[in-house]
Amino acid sequence: MTEKLDLRVERTQKTIQRAFIDLLHITPYPNIYIKDIAEKAMINRKTFYTYYDNKDILYDEIISLFFERLCSTFIYEKQVPTHGGGREDLSSDVYQFLALLEAEKEDLFYLLHPTLNPLWFPLLESTIIMKKNELHIRSSKKESAEDIPFKLYIDTISSLFVIWIYWWLSQEEYTLEQGTKHLCRMMNKTMPNIFRYSKPPLYNEKDEDYCTQ
CATH class of the missing domain: 1.10.357 (Tetracycline Repressor; domain 2)
Structure with missing residues (x-):
């Protein structure tokens, strides 16, 4: 009985999560309300508040x-550093x-x-x-x-x-x-070379490719 209850709780939570994610696809986060999530998940608001405040x-x-x-x-977990x-x-x-x-x-x-x-x-x-x-x-x-x-x-x-x-x-x-x-x-x-502390070579007019290197 406990296992069935746990599965039902998990299923309800996943349904609520999926409904919320689907709403994010079409509605900005600030404009999503609990009533919208409940309707999308086909539950009542009381059920929502059972799992999330x-x-x-x-x-x-x-x-x-x-x-x-x-x-x-x-x-x-079984990885051994070499x-x-x-x-x-x-x-x-x-x-x-x-x-x-x-x-x-x-x-x-x-x-x-x-x-x-x-x-x-x-x-x-x-x-x-x-x-x-x-x-x-x-x-x-x-x-x-x-x-x-x-x-x-x-x-x-x-x-x-x-x-x-x-x-x-x-x-x-x-x-x-x-x-x-x-x-x-x-x-x-x-990444080790992103910051270079050695000064670049002085510009040499004879070095035509210097500015493009």
Whole structure:
């Protein structure tokens, strides 16, 4: 009996979530009301409030569950780190990351729309912090003066994920394999050279290609 009740609760929650996401496809977030969600899910408002106090909590649950799955693409419980390796692991993880985005691309376009970033960016950060052990992120405890501040560390990882998400959701040109290759190349080669501290060579009029390099 308990199992049937649990399945009914799960089914009702998924119905409410699906109704809310479908409404986001056609209605801006601020203009969605509880009565709209209830009508779309074919339930009464009392049933909605049985599971969620308001639409913000509903949104938070949907996004948090997704971010947990997204972070899990970088988590392999049986994975054993190899000395000097990592490139193949990175490629596999990035591919799974993009594949999850691709599988839910249509919904995520609305759920993670830039106008909603103030709502979901803190949820991404908190999910990364919650998963820090599995992601092999160091703890915030016992920071020394030489350590990168934990908040800066988390903000950087979160921002990187945001860039990847926005780039993939807004592009139609590349396949999963191509997208994975571009992101891995950026991680392995380009990013360490983004900031260059050596002075550029002085301009030489004889060097016609200098300005185009």
